[in-house]
Amino acid sequence: MQEQKTTDLAAIKRTVEETLGDAPQLLKLALENILREHDPHADAEPGSAGRIGRQSGKVSELTAIAPLKPGGADRLRRIFKLVNGNFAGAQKVATLHDMRFVFFENDTKILFATTYDGDWDTYIEDFATKIPDLMDLLFSSVEGWPGIKDPGVKDFIASHQLTADGWYVANPHLSVVDTRRLQRINDALQEFLDKVSGHVDS
Structure with missing residues (x-):
């Protein structure tokens, strides 16, 4: 077992040196520590969300940067x-998880x-059919x-979208619908436990 740990540590050090050979020592040590804690059985690198963007489990990301019309930021701030x-x-x-x-x-x-659930095309279509005015x-x-x-709106959005180079999802296998369902179950359970506790106290 000790021999395996030594081999793993040597492999980590080699990987760090190959990745960050010219970097400051502090950066190398930070990466080495992260790699030591890394779970090799964790989910693989995120896949594609469709036309553009990444997907991890059920969850996908969309990041877009676009130029604004003159005064656009002020108008949007007033709306916000x-x-x-x-x-x-x-909703x-x-x-839709967040925006x-x-x-x-x-x-x-x-x-x-x-961040959203599913694939890119369906998500953009939902925007068009469910919240067009917004x-x-x-x-x-x-x-x-x-x-x-x-x-042409899909092409317009895709032309301004960038795929994330790094991205983390805490619960990649929980969709918005899953999360809401679990919240309802938790609320019902808490209500039941409160009632049971009230009967026990009385």
């Missing part, structure tokens, strides 16, 4: 403030990032936005 940053209507897309917007380069560009409200300030129902 009006709804307190809460896009409740987005109509039952596969976030970041302005950068002096408000000339926007980063849109989201999508046009959010993206009409983007240069060249054709409208969510335009036949």
Whole structure:
């Protein structure tokens, strides 16, 4: 067993040197420590979400960067403030985990990032059929936005999308539907336990 650990450590050190040969020692040590803790039986590297983007288990990612029309960032900030940053209507897309917007380069560009269940094409189609007004409200300030129902919208989105180079999903095998179901089960169980506890106390 000790011989196996020594061999594994030597292999890790070789890998670190091959990967980060010219890096500072602190960086090498950090990678070595992470590799020592790495579970070789963990899920494999994320696969493809379809046309573009990565998928881990049931969960996929979409990251897009696009130029904004003049004044677009200010308009969107006013919209975000009006709804307190809460896009409740987005829950109509039952596969949507989250979405976030970041302005950068002096408000000339926007980063849109989201995680969702399933494949890319179906997700974009859900935007068009379930929340078209919200999508046009959010993206009409983007240069060249054709409208969510335009036949070319998928090509437009894909042309601005970047596939994540690194990405972590805590629960890749839990979809939004799974998570909501588990929450309902937990709520019912807690309610039952509270009632049982009340009877025991009385």
